[in-house]
Structures are given as C-alpha cells and as structure tokens.
Amino acid sequence: xxxxxxxxxxxxxxxxxxxxxxxxxxxxxxxxxxxxxxxxxxxxxxxxxxxxxxxxxxxxxxxxxxxxxxxxxxxxxxxxxxxxxxxxxxxxxxxxxxxxxxxxxxxxxxxxxxxxxxxxxxxxxxxxxxxxxxxxxxxxxxxxxxxxxxxxxxxxxxxxxxxxxxxxxxxxxxxxxxxxxxxxxxxxxxxxxxxxxxxxxxxxxxxxxxxxxxxxxxxxxxxxxxxxxxxxxxxxxxxxxxxxxxxxxxxxxxxxxxxxxxxxxxxxxxxxxxxxxxxxxxxxxxxxxxxxxxxxxxxxxxxxxxxxxxxxxxxxxxxxxxxxxxxxxxxxxxxxxxxxxxxxxxxxxxxxxxxxxxxxxxxxxxxxxxxxxxxxxxxxxxxxxxxxxxxxxxxxxxxxxxxxxxxxxxxxxxxxxxxxxxxxxxxxxxxxxxxxxx
Amino acid sequence: xxxxxxxxxxxxxxxxxxxxxxxxxxxxxxxxxxxxxxxxxxxxxxxxxxxxxxxxxxxxxxxxxxxxxxxxxxxxxxxxxxxxxxxxxxxxxxxxxxxxxxxxxxxxxxxxxxxxxxxxxxxxxxxxxxxxxxxxxxxxxxxxxxxxxxxxxxxxxxxxxxxxxxxxxxxxxxxxxxxxxxxxxxxxxxxxxxxxxxxxxx
Ligand SMILES: Cc1cc2nc3c(=O)[nH]c(=O)nc-3n(C[C@H](O)[C@H](O)[C@H](O)COP(=O)(O)O)c2cc1C
Ligand code: SF4
Ligand code: FES
Numbered sequence: 001x002x003x004x005x006x007x008x009x010x011x012x013x014x015x016x017x018x019x020x021x022x023x024x025x026x027x028x029x030x031x032x033x034x035x036x037x038x039x040x041x042x043x044x045x046x047x048x049x050x051x052x053x054x055x056x057x058x059x060x061x062x063x064x065x066x067x068x069x070x071x072x073x074x075x076x077x078x079x080x081x082x083x084x085x086x087x088x089x090x091x092x093x094x095x096x097x098x099x100x101x102x103x104x105x106x107x108x109x110x111x112x113x114x115x116x117x118x119x120x121x122x123x124x125x126x127x128x129x130x131x132x133x134x135x136x137x138x139x140x141x142x143x144x145x146x147x148x149x150x151x152x153x154x155x156x157x158x159x160x161x162x163x164x165x166x167x168x169x170x171x172x173x174x175x176x177x178x179x180x181x182x183x184x185x186x187x188x189x190x191x192x193x194x195x196x197x198x199x200x201x202x203x204x205x206x207x208x209x210x211x212x213x214x215x216x217x218x219x220x221x222x223x224x225x226x227x228x229x230x231x232x233x234x235x236x237x238x239x240x241x242x243x244x245x246x247x248x249x250x251x252x253x254x255x256x257x258x259x260x261x262x263x264x265x266x267x268x269x270x271x272x273x274x275x276x277x278x279x280x281x282x283x284x285x286x287x288x289x290x291x292x293x294x295x296x297x298x299x300x301x302x303x304x305x306x307x308x309x310x311x312x313x314x315x316x317x318x319x320x321x322x323x324x325x326x327x328x329x330x331x332x333x334x335x336x337x338x339x340x341x342x343x344x345x346x347x348x349x350x351x352x353x354x355x356x357x358x359x360x361x362x363x364x365x366x367x368x369x370x371x372x373x374x375x376x377x378x379x380x381x382x383x384x385x386x387x388x389x390x391x392x393x394x395x396x397x398x399x400x401x402x403x404x405x406x407x408x409x410x411x412x413x414x415x416x417x418x419x420x421x422x423x424x425x426x427x428x429x430x431x432x433x434x435x436x437x438x
Numbered sequence: 439x440x441x442x443x444x445x446x447x448x449x450x451x452x453x454x455x456x457x458x459x460x461x462x463x464x465x466x467x468x469x470x471x472x473x474x475x476x477x478x479x480x481x482x483x484x485x486x487x488x489x490x491x492x493x494x495x496x497x498x499x500x501x502x503x504x505x506x507x508x509x510x511x512x513x514x515x516x517x518x519x520x521x522x523x524x525x526x527x528x529x530x531x532x533x534x535x536x537x538x539x540x541x542x543x544x545x546x547x548x549x550x551x552x553x554x555x556x557x558x559x560x561x562x563x564x565x566x567x568x569x570x571x572x573x574x575x576x577x578x579x580x581x582x583x584x585x586x587x588x589x590x591x592x593x594x595x596x597x598x599x600x601x602x603x604x605x606x607x608x609x610x611x612x613x614x615x616x617x618x619x620x621x622x623x624x625x626x627x628x629x630x631x632x633x634x635x636x637x638x639x640x
Contacts, residue, residue: 014638076484088550088589098635126493126534127590129604130633162482167493167532170588184489184518186531202487245552245593252594289551289589319593321552335551339588345531429559 005255006219007212007239011099017134019141022102029102029147031218035110036155043114047217049225051237055092056082056173056210057288057316058392059305062217068197069115070205078206079111079120080182080196081214084166084173086125087288088339089319092241093211095253097124098131100215101138107214109148109159110221115207119160122211123178126167135163170343174391175208176200177345188345189391212241232258236304246322247279248272258304262286262294262311265303266322279324283407287316289336290396292403328423329408330415333400334362340397351394354385358401365412368420375412379405463507472498476517488518492528496535497603505536533587534603541576541583543622546600549586552593557612561597562586564615581623595634605630 010016010025022028035043048063069077081104085093097104108120124132139161142148150158164182171177172187179201181187200206216238220228229237236258242265245251250273254265266284267274275281283293286303291314294301301311308315323332337359346352361378364370382398382405389395405412414422468476476495483490495517499510511525518525529535547553547562562573565584569577576583592598595608601622607630610618621629632639 011635012637085591086589089552089593090589091591091593094591095635098633125591126497126532126603127587127600130606130636164482164490165493165497167497168534168587169532181493182490183487184492184520184528186527202484243594245596246555251552251596285551321555321593323555327555332551335549335554339550342588427555427557427560429563431563 003255003257005239007103007215007241008095008100008253008255011095016099017101017138019102019138019145022100026103027218027222029106029142031221032106032109032113032147033153035113035221036153036157040114040116043110043221046225047114047220050220050228051225051235052213052216052220052228053236053305054210055212055216055240055318057087057290059315062209062213065197065207065209066111066115068195069207070198071116073205075204076119076202077115077117077204078201079108079115079117079214080175080178080201080206080208081108081120081122082173082175082178082208082210083122083124083128084170084178085128085211086170086173086343087290087317087319088336089243089245089285089288089321090317091243091245092253092318094128094131095241096211096215097128098134101135102142103215103218104211105139105142105148105161107217108161109152110217111207111209111214112159113157115205117207118158119162121182121201122161122163123172123182124163124165125172126165129165132163132165139163169345170339171345171391171393174393177391178208179206186345188347191390233302233304233307236302236306240303240318242271242303243317243319244272244322245319246284247276247324247326248322249274249276256303258302258307260303261300262303262308262320263299265320266299272320272322275322275324277324279326282323282325282327283329284323285313285319285321287314288319289321289339290314290392290399291316292399293407295407326423326425326427328366328421328425329404329411330362330366331421331423331428333404334359334366336400337362337397340393340400344393344397348389348394350385350388351390351397354381354394355397357381358397362401365415366421368415368418370412370416372413372416375405375409375416378412463503463509466499466503466507466510466513468498468513469502472502489520489524492518492520492525493532496525496529500535505539507537539576539580541581543581543627544583544585544602545622546585546587546590547573548588548590548596548598548600550589550593552589553596553598556596558597560612561599561610561615564612565619568616568619582619592633599630601627601630606633607631608634 044066052062053059169187172181176190177187196206242254265271298311301307305315341355341359382401385394385398479494480491495514512522515522515525573586590598599607605627
C-alpha cells in the first residue's frame with residue numbers, strides 16, 4: 001500500500017498554510033479540542049505509547065521527556081519549540097512551518113497542556129524571516145479564531161505562543177544553548193544537570209522539542225498511539241520527513257515511513273530518483289553533516305533511527321547529503337570543518353581550538369602542502385575532541401575528519417604523495433584566492 | 439593564539455561582529471514606530487525578563503540604521519535594563535548583526551556542503567570577479583556587500599543566496615550571476631526568485 005503523507009499532505013497546493021485550508025483539508029484544531037477533554041497525564045501516556053522519538057537529532061522519546069518535567073512546583077513551565085534548523089543538509093522544519101504552520105501551533109498547544117505550561121516559545125533561526133512572516137500572520141488568525149489565547153474551547157486552559165527570532169548561530173539549536181539565547185544571552189550550552197525539565201528557561205521546568213516532533217503530536221491524539229507506532233518498524237514509528245540534497249536528480253523533502261530504505265530514498269522513483277548527470281554514487285551522509293558517512297553497501301538499511309545506527313551512522317536530523325564520484329573527501333572534510341570552526345560557541349577548548357586546528361591541517365593537505373604525519377595528526381586531534389566537550393557539537397565537529405579518514409584514507413595519502421588535490425571538480429572554486437582564502 | 443606551535447591562528451576573515459571602538463556612530467534612538475514595536479515585543483516575555491527581547495531590539499536598530507553602532511548598543515542597554523557590555527556580548531556572538539556599515543544590498547552566499555556541491559564556490563567567485571570585491575567587502579559605491587554564510591536551511595534549492603536578511607534566491611547558477619547582479623542593481627532586493635515553497639507567487 002502506498003504511503004499517505006500526513007505531515008505535509010497539501011503543502012504544494014496554493015494557500016496550504018492558511019487556517020481555512022487547515023480546517024477544510026485537514027482536521028482543523030480537533031486534536032487540541034480532543035486533548036483538552038483528557039487529563040494531561042493521559043496525553044503523556046499516549047505519546048509514550050506511540051513511541052514518538054524526537055526528530056531534532058537525538059531521537060529521545062518525547063513522552064519520557066515530558067514526564068520528566070517537574071510537576072510539583074509553583075514556578076511556571078515552558079515549551080520551547082526548536083525551530084533553529086541549522087544542521088547542514090536539513091530543511092524539513094522549513095517546509096512544515098512555512099506550509100503547515102497550524103499543525104505546529106496545535107502541537108505546541110497540546111504539549112503545553114500536557115506538561116502544564118501556558119506559554120510556548122518558537123525559537124526560529126534569524127535567516128527564516130520569510131517563514132516567520134507566515135507564522136506571525138497565521139498565529140494571529142489562530143488567536144482570532146479562539147484556538148489560542150484565553151480559555152480555549154471553553155476548557156479554562158490558556159495558552160500563548162510567541163515567536164522568538166534568532167540571529168545566526170548553529171549552536172542555538174542545542175537545547176540549553178537555545179534557552180540561554182532565549183534569555184537574551186550568547187547561545188552557549190549550560191552544564192547538565194540540572195536538565196531543562198527541572199531548571200530550563202528562566203530556571204523553570206521546560207521541555208525543548210523540535211518542530212517535526214511537535215507536529216506529530218496532534219496526529220497521535222487524532223489517530224491513536226497504535227496507528228502511529230504501526231506506521232514504521234518497532235520503536236521507529238510514525239511518519240518521517242527526509243531532506244535529500246546533494247548531487248541527485250530530485251532533491252527535496254519527502255515524507256515516508258521509517259521502513260523505507262536509504263536506497264529507496266536516494267534512487268526510488270517517488271523520491272530523489274538517483275544521481276544527477278548520469279554520475280556514480282560515492283557516499284552518503286545520512287543524518288545531517290554531523291554523522292558518519294555510509295557507502296553503497298549500507299544503502300539497504302532502513303532509514304530509521306535504529307536501522308541507520310546499525311549500519312554504522314546516525315539518522316540525526318534525517319538530512320541525507322548524497323555525494324557522487326566527483327567529490328574529493330579531503331575537500332569535503334575541509335568544507336565541513338569550515339562550518340564547525342565558524343559555529344563553535346567557544347566555550348570548551350578542545351572544540352574551539354581543535355576545530356580550528358583541524359581546519360588548517362585539512363587546508364594544508366588539500367592544497368598539496370601536507371605531509372604524511374599531518375594525516376596522523378588529523379586523527380589525533382579529532383580523537384582528542386571526541387568525548388571531551390560540553391555538548392555534542394565537539395563530537396560532531398570531529399566526525400567529518402574521522403569518517404573520511406576511516407573510509408577514504410587513500411585520498412588523503414594521494415594528496416600528500418602527489419602534492420595536489422587529486423580530485424579537483426569543475427563545480428569547485430577555480431581561482432586560488434577563494435579556494436583557500438578562508 | 440593557537441595550540442599548534444607551527445601555525446598561526448586562522449587568518450582572520452572580516453567578521454561581521456568585528457568592531458572598532460571608533461565606530462561609536464551618532465547618538466541613537468528608535469523612531470516612534472520602532473519604539474512602539476519594541477514596547478510590544480517586550481510584553482512577550484515575563485516582566486522581569488526584558489533581556490529576552492535583546493535580539494529583537496538589535497534587529498530594530500539594524501533595520502533603522504543599517505548596522506549596530508556603539509551608541510545604539512548603549513541605547514539598547516538602557517531600553518533593556520542591562521549594561522552596554524551585556525549588549526556587546528550578544529552583538530559579537532551572533533553573525534547576523536553588522537557592526538559596521540554595509541552595502542544597501544548584502545549578498546549572502548551559502549557556502550556549506552550541499553550548496554558547494556552544486557557550485558556555490560563558483561557563484562561566489564563570479565560575484566567576486568564581477569563586483570571586484572572579496573567576501574566581507576563592500577563595493578565603493580556602497581551598493582553591494584558580499585558575504586559567505588553557512589547552511590541556510592534550503593539545501594534542496596542549492597546554491598542558495600540570501601539578500602539582506604529576508605529575501606531568498608534559489609538555484610543561482612554561476613553562469614547567471616551577471617544578469618542576477620544587474621537585476622539587483624535595477625530592481626533592488628525584489629529581483630530574487632523567492633522561496634519555491636511559496637507557490638502563491640510563482
Ligand atoms: C550542536 C547542536 C545543534 C542542534 N541543532 C538543532 C536544531 O537546529 N534543531 C533541532 O531541532 N535540534 C537541534 N539539536 C538537538 C537539540 O539539542 C535537542 O535534542 C532537540 O531540540 C530536542 O528536541 P526533540 O527531542 O524533539 O528532538 C542540536 C543539538 C546540538 C548538540
Ligand atoms: S562543544 Fe563546542 S559548541 Fe559545544 S559547548 Fe563546547 S565549545 Fe561550545
Ligand atoms: S548547504 Fe546551502 S542551504 Fe544548506
């Protein structure tokens with residue numbers, strides 16, 4: 001049976017983002033209405049039973065995260081929706097917010113009700129201004145229609161949603177850094193514990209959830225935990241959005257169940273339809289730039305959290321970056337280390353200094369000025385970042401180096417031996433200035 | 439300082455938050471409209487948490503005068519109820535704040551992997567050659583500033599370019615750069631393709 005999209009069913013249709021469309025073509029705010037008739041504890045139980053795992057990167061069970069939120073406290077509680085979406089290769093929350101914003105608002109409101117919060121902040125990256133315009137206009141309509149605000153559906157439950165704009169910082173996607181940023185500081189992570197569930201935003205109990213995670217919540221309420229769990233393999237239930245980019249024929253966001261294999265996603269007719277320009281597949285980064293590479297032999301793994309992990313990588317943010325045979329792996333590592341070096345928040349030394357050091361070593365090897373001992377040094381520096389930092393960014397920054405060295409060490413050695421890049425591609429910078437000016 | 443004995447610290451590229459104290463700028467205050475906007479935005483946060491509005495406060499400054507000057511940081515500090523150092527702390531962290539004047543049109547080319555795979559480096563080179571500036575610089579006529587930025591969250595439309603902080607141009611091919619710049623020059627930021635998801639304007 002063909003898979004029927006439930007997260008982004010109408011997004012390509014005109015006016016899909018409007019409240020009218022949400023009410024007429026989807027369910028309107030019926031899941032919120034239904035949820036407000038249930039005890040909050042039952043909602044958490046239902047989300048737990050569905051097995052919903054966070055879509056932001058870590059795959060942590062959402063129901064459990066909500067259950068940990070401190071209950072007996074005089075303090076207010078908060079939902080923070082993580083709409084920072086900055087992981088290279090990831091652009092799914094973009095579609096959800098721009099084309100189906102009411103699903104997110106409904107999810108936020110239900111999440112608030114479940115944990116006993118009255119306010120949800122949607123932390124959206126500063127570069128998504130065109131998305132924010134849509135969110136703001138539609139939010140106002142939801143308020144005017146009485147789906148948000150005071151005494152929703154006469155239940156006595158009040159809920160406000162505010163949109164908070166970021167200003168350009170990948171690290172603001174890390175949950176405690178996001179909270180710091182929301183408090184008006186630099187986006188630098190906090191030392192855990194205490195976890196946000198105990199002391200988060202303004203030191204109050206807080207749950208931070210990804211956009212796609214929250215968008216799944218109304219679907220669970222409407223269709224039931226069982227329906228949700230059965231959509232995918234065990235422990236990997238529900239619909240999933242995949243972001244496919246790179247050198248494929250049809251890049252884009254595709255919704256599928258997690259039974260789908262990586263090969264289907266890259267080569268399948270309903271998905272990316274294979275390599276562009278008749279070229280050959282070389283490797284894939286299956287979960288945003290922070291995860292290890294996989295090769296052709298791994299493509300038959302299901303694109304689920306557990307399936308990709310078993311294949312030796314991580315599903316992460318489900319950003320599939322597909323690489324063809326023109327990609328030099330030293331260049332790839334250099335490109336990504338430029339990103340990590342630039343985005344490090346600077347709080348821990350191994351990440352701040354190590355990222356910079358790796359980048360410079362990679363530049364040297366890529367230019368053909370490296371020595372064999374630089375390759376060992378790369379390995380040594382990267383390994384000295386892993387596990388020694390405050391947040392997962394450090395491991396992520398070391399990953400592109402470790403994974404390319406593991407699978408394509410011969411390319412590094414060829415660079416050193418021949419004293420030049422052995423795979424210069426026409427789509428890369430041609431002049432020396434730009435290629436190496438950073 | 440770098441860890442590594444044989445390497446100097448990465449050659450510092452022009453960073454948006456690099457600021458010289460001399461650039462204190464003119465005395466600053468919001469226009470009445472911006473003041474009203476700020477006063478409304480502060481209400482989104484608990485009364486004792488005005489500092490949460492600092493990013494919005496700084497964006498309003500930047501909309502009003504194009505960049506964030508020393509004087510405007512002092513003004514924001516006073517609006518928020520924090521020190522000017524607190525404000526500078528924030529300004530210097532986030533990449534979207536400019537601490538010196540930029541061109542009327544800022545061209546932000548995404549340089550991260552998915553865009554680079556489809557020619558973003560070539561796009562930057564073409565723009566650079568046509569305008570005679572390298573990333574981080576502004577043309578002499580004050581029209582264009584060229585920037586390289588990291589992943590913009592639209593990798594399926596690579597190479598992606600953001601104009602100023604709100605307009606998008608998708609799938610910009612290196613061969614189209616000449617025409618694109620001409621369009622920007624004559625039509626302003628509205629010359630962009632916009633986001634493909636917004637099918638209403640297509
Ligand atoms: C460096 C770093 C960047 C992150 N960026 C994002 C992001 O852009 N969006 C996101 O939803 N989660 C991001 N995360 C994951 C969050 O920390 C957090 O796990 C997530 O928001 C939790 O939501 P979920 O349980 O719904 O997935 C990032 C984590 C790290 C360490
Ligand atoms: S690992 Fe990097 S990004 Fe994370 S806290 Fe440390 S310095 Fe900041
Ligand atoms: S890599 Fe350019 S938008 Fe993601």
